[in-house]
Amino acid sequence: MAGNTTFTMIKPQAVADGNMGNIIAKIIDGGYTIKALKFTRLTKEQAMKFYAVHKDRPFYSHLVEFMTSGPIIAAILEKENAVEEYRKYIGSTDPANAEPGTIRALFATSMEKNAVHGSDSDENAIIEGNFFFSEFERF
Numbered sequence: 001m002a003g004n005t006t007f008t009m010i011k012p013q014a015v016a017d018g019n020m021g022n023i024i025a026k027i028i029d030g031g032y033t034i035k036a037l038k039f040t041r042l043t044k045e046q047a048m049k050f051y052a053v054h055k056d057r058p059f060y061s062h063l064v065e066f067m068t069s070g071p072i073i074a075a076i077l078e079k080e081n082a083v084e085e086y087r088k089y090i091g092s093t094d095p096a097n098a099e100p101g102t103i104r105a106l107f108a109t110s111m112e113k114n115a116v117h118g119s120d121s122d123e124n125a126i127i128e129g130n131f132f133f134s135e136f137e138r139f
């Protein structure tokens with residue numbers, strides 16, 4: 001059965017572009033409840049660990065560099081069937097293919113600088129949420 005929790009990050013480019021408020025508003029408008037929220041900056045070690053699944057991909061080192069280039073917002077979101085729904089809501093990884101109105105269509109600038117991250121499975125949503133948040137930071 002599908003879970004009700006997903007994890008998202010607003011990436012450095014979207015924060016630097018001044019779109020964190022717009023993106024949080026869009027998340028809330030989409031019916032997601034914010035269970036945890038943090039404004040922080042990843043260290044190189046943290047970014048390497050978070051994206052370890054991509055470590056053999058040609059874009060890995062550049063992705064780590066980009067994700068540590070400035071602050072990000074991390075959040076745990078709740079909605080029915082959250083992982084699948086949120087991935088539809090943010091649009092394709094490549095914003096050129098993202099449906100109009102999706103978060104990436106609105107705020108991404110490239111495949112790498114694609115505004116937001118969204119968990120790709122219930123299992124990863126739990127792992128990624130635990131990566132950023134303790135029990136005391138969840139509501």
Ligand code: CMP
Nearest residue numbers: 054059063093111112113114116117118
């Ligand atoms: P995200 O959903 O955070 O998960 C992995 C990230 O790697 C992805 O968003 C993009 O930011 C980045 N990414 C995936 N594919 C490519 C690619 N072909 N070139 C550059 N960056 C990529």
